Amino acid sequence: RVVAVETEEIPEPGVSEVSVRVVYSAVSAGTELLAYRGEMPSDLPADEILKDFSEPFKYPCAFGYCTAGEVNAIGDGVPRDWLGKRVFAFKAHTSSYVCDPSELIPIPEDIELKDAVMLPSVETAVTLVMDAHPRLGDSVAVIGQGVVGLLTAKMISEYYPMSKLVTADMHTIRQERSLSYAGAVLADGSDEEAKKRLRKTAANSEFSGADITIEVSGTGAGLETAVDVTGDYGKIVLGSWFGSKAISLNNLGGRFHRSHMTIVASQVSNIPAQLSGRWSKGRRFEVAWNAVRQLKPSCLITWTAKLSEAPSVYEVLDTHPSQELQIVFYHSR
Numbered sequence: 001r002v003v004a005v006e007t008e009e010i011p012e013p014g015v016s017e018v019s020v021r022v023v024y025s026a027v028s029a030g031t032e033l034l035a036y037r038g039e040m041p042s043d044l045p046a047d048e049i050l051k052d053f054s055e056p057f058k059y060p061c062a063f064g065y066c067t068a069g070e071v072n073a074i075g076d077g078v079p080r081d082w083l084g085k086r087v088f089a090f091k092a093h094t095s096s097y098v099c100d101p102s103e104l105i106p107i108p109e110d111i112e113l114k115d116a117v118m119l120p121s122v123e124t125a126v127t128l129v130m131d132a133h134p135r136l137g138d139s140v141a142v143i144g145q146g147v148v149g150l151l152t153a154k155m156i157s158e159y160y161p162m163s164k165l166v167t168a169d170m171h172t173i174r175q176e177r178s179l180s181y182a183g184a185v186l187a188d189g190s191d192e193e194a195k196k197r198l199r200k201t202a203a204n205s206e207f208s209g210a211d212i213t214i215e216v217s218g219t220g221a222g223l224e225t226a227v228d229v230t231g232d233y234g235k236i237v238l239g240s241w242f243g244s245k246a247i248s249l250n251n252l253g254g255r256f257h258r259s260h261m262t263i264v265a266s267q268v269s270n271i272p273a274q275l276s277g278r279w280s281k282g283r284r285f286e287v288a289w290n291a292v293r294q295l296k297p298s299c300l301i302t303w304t305a306k307l308s309e310a311p312s313v314y315e316v317l318d319t320h321p322s323q324e325l326q327i328v329f330y331h332s333r
Contacts, residue, residue: 001036001037001038001314001315001318002311003036003310003311003313003314004311005307005308005310005311010096010097010098011098012073012098013073013074013075013078013098014075014098015075015076015077015078016075016077016078016100016101017074017075017078017098017099017100017101018071018073018074018075018078018082018098018099018100018101018104019071019072019073019074019096019097019098020067020069020070020071020072020087020089020096020097020098020099020104021069021070021072021095021096021331022067022068022069022091022094022095022096022097022331023068023069023070023113023330023331024067024068024069024113024114024117024328024329024330024331025064025066025067025068025091025092025093025094025117025328025329025331026064026066026067026117026118026120026121026326026327026328026329027064027066027093027313027317027326027327027328027329028064028065028066028120028121029146029147029317029321029327030146030148030218030240030241031065031241032063032064032314032317033314033317033318034241034243034244034245035057035061035063036314036317036318037318039242039243039244039245040057040243040244041057041243041244042056042057042058042244043056044056044057051103052065052090052091052092053065053090061092062092062093062094063092063093064091064092064093065090065091065092065120066088066090066117066118066119066120066121067088067089067090067091067092067093067094067097067117068086068087068088068107068113068114068116068117069086069087069089069096069113069331070084070085070086070087071083071084071085071087071104072084072096078101082101085104085106086106086107086109086113086116087104087105087106087107088104088105088106088107088116088117088119089103089104089105090103090120091103093307093310093329094331095307095331096331105119105285108289108293110293111289111292111293112298114298114301114328115292115293115296115297115298116292117328118147118292118297118298118300118326119285119288119289119292120268121147121148121151121297121326122151122288122291122292122295122297123268123284123285123288124148124151124239124268125148125151125152125155125291126155126284126287126288126291127266127267127268127284128148128152128214128216128237128239128266129152129155129156129159129160130272130275130284131237131264131266131272132212132214132235132237132266134156134160134162134211134212135211136160136161137161137162137163137204138160138162138163138211138212139162139163139164139165139166139202139203139204139210139211139212140156140162140164140165140166140202140210140211140212140213140214141165141166141167141168141198141202141210141212141213141214141226141229141230142156142165142166142167142168142182142213142214142216143167143168143169143213143214143215143216143217143222143223143225143226143229144168144169144215144216144217144218144219144222144240145167145168145169145171145174145175145177145178145185146169146174146216146217146218146325147297147300147325147326148216148239149167149169149174149178149214149216149217150174150177150178150181150300150325151295151297151300152214152216152239153165153167153178153181153182154181154295155291155295156181157181157182158294158295163204164183164201164202164204164210165181165182165183166182166183166185166186166198166201166202166210167181167182167185167186168185168186168194168198168225168229169185169217171321171322172322173302173322173323173324173325174322174325177300177325186198186201195225195228195229198225198228198229199228199229199231202229202231203231207231207232208231208232209229209230209231209232209234210229210230210231210234211231211234211235212230212234212235212236212237213226213229213230213234213235213236213237214236214237214239215236215237215238215239215240216239216240217240218240218241218242219240220242220245220247220248220249222240223238223240223247223249224249224250224251226238227249227251227252227256227261228251230259230261231259231261232255232258232259232260232261233259233260233261234259234261234262235261235262235263235264236261236262236263236264237264237266238263238264238265238266239266241267271284297326298326300325300326301325301326301327301328302324302325302326302327303324303326303327303328304327304328304329304330305327305328305329305330306329306330306332307329307331309329310329313327313329
């Protein structure tokens with residue numbers, strides 16, 4: 001579990017390239033802690049779609065994938081209007097980089113960089129909600145109230161007229177933030193009594209349990225809780241990526257066997273097949289940018305760190321996850 005900050009020369013952009021000065025990069029705690037803890041799968045690309053992460057993961061590595069900054073130099077073959085443009089890119093934590101303009105996503109003028117840098121978390125929340133497909137009057141439980149869980153709960157509370165929205169997380173800082181979105185917040189859904197309370201809270205007048213449960217805890221216990229909380233014929237949307245961690249489920253031999261509930265894996269890299277006829281990544285980005293405008297995700301930032309503080313940042317996330325919500329690095333000039 002070693003993090004080092006290195007200095008290297010950044011080349012001048014080639015004829016068809018641009019140089020970007022990064023202002024903020026956001027830490028995606030769930031995925032980046034897998035890398036920090038040595039729990040990334042070694043037989044899969046970190047991401048099949050993103051150019052910088054298309055190879056199987058190996059150490060040492062530069063990691064992270066949320067950067068927002070400004071184009072400060074362009075090659076002779078690049079249109080002049082790229083110069084000075086504010087851009088987002090799926091790049092590792094760095095103060096500057098050179099790339100092809102096709103790798104950049106222009107940031108709308110009315111969105112601040114601190115909100116823009118959290119685009120991936122918002123897009124993930126959008127994807128989770130699209131995969132959950134809640135209907136008018138559904139009861140929804142969100143298990144796990146890290147940044148993605150909080151954004152998902154907030155999105156549901158503001159976009160959909162649910163009959164009930166309940167959440168669960170063991171960390172006080174997350175519970176307190178979740179209270180403003182959810183009708184009920186459970187301190188911990190891992191013990192049997194807590195699961196019963198959560199299931200009862202999510203129920204409606206005729207059917208027990210939640211209609212839809214979105215699981216984003218990143219833990220096996222969270223997935224077990226999702227199974228216990230979801231009602232018969234309900235749906236679990238599994239958003240957690242467990243990496244190479246061994247996950248055990250001890251509650252698939254009871255009620256689950258006869259429940260006819262559905263477990264759906266949700267992942268943001270691609271558009272699900274059932275939506276691909278009418279949806280593209282570009283269209284979903286439009287929805288995500290609108291969600292950034294409405295949700296103002298920078299409200300979840302609790303620590304703006306210097307890149308030199310990176311070793312301390314990951315140590316805190318690893319050993320004291322209850323201390324922070326979203327951490328971003330600020331890259332000064």
